[in-house]
Amino acid sequence: MIHLPQIESPGVKVWGRLTSAVVSVLTLIGTHPKHERRGAGTMLIRWGFAQADKNQERCYVDSSNVGYALYKRCGFLEDVGKMSVDLDQYGPQGLGVQTWVAMLREPQVKTSD
Numbered sequence: 476m477i478h479l480p481q482i483e484s485p486g487v488k489v490w491g492r493l494t495s496a497v498v499s500v501l502t503l504i505g506t507h508p509k510h511e512r513r514g515a516g517t518m519l520i521r522w523g524f525a526q527a528d529k530n531q532e533r534c535y536v537d538s539s540n541v542g543y544a545l546y547k548r549c550g551f552l553e554d555v556g557k558m559s560v561d562l563d564q565y566g567p568q569g570l571g572v573q574t575w576v577a578m579l580r581e582p583q584v585k586t587s588d
């Protein structure tokens with residue numbers, strides 16, 4: 476998780492909506508394929524949410540297809556954009572068209588007991 480006072484992600488510039496917002500950006504996370512589905516991804520995302528909540532900042536992520544359901548379940552409730560790129564134009568062949576969804580999560584306010 477990196478904190479940016481002003482988003483500079485090309486995706487966000489394209490989508491235009493958040494260019495002057497203060498947000499936390501969740502960058503790429505990954506779990507070794509041998510260890511997937513054991514909760515590591517969820518832990519990383521929740522750690523990022525805790526940092527963002529401390530600062531009362533929204534969280535933003537460019538989600539891969541594989542990550543989408545996990546991000547949604549963890550709390551990235553709002554889809555704010557979609558970008559598809561034909562990666563075969565830029566490198567080794569065979570990756571084809573990949574799609575990323577831009578997702579947002581509002582900061583949670585903790586209520587005291």
Ligand SMILES: CC(C)(COP(=O)(O)OP(=O)(O)OC[C@H]1O[C@@H](n2cnc3c(N)ncnc32)[C@H](O)[C@@H]1OP(=O)(O)O)[C@@H](O)C(=O)NCCC(=O)NCCS
Nearest residue numbers: 504505506511512513514515516517538539541542544545
């Ligand atoms: C997305 C990723 C980080 C999840 O890590 P993880 O440690 O398995 O995460 P968790 O155990 O907390 O969550 C499991 C959920 O992740 C998703 N997931 C994990 N492995 C998956 C796989 N091989 N195929 C499809 N979905 C998968 C599913 O939604 C899964 O929930 P389910 O078991 O109920 O279907 C991991 O699959 C990964 O590194 N993928 C490749 C890189 C990537 O796409 N990263 C996200 C980019 S923004």
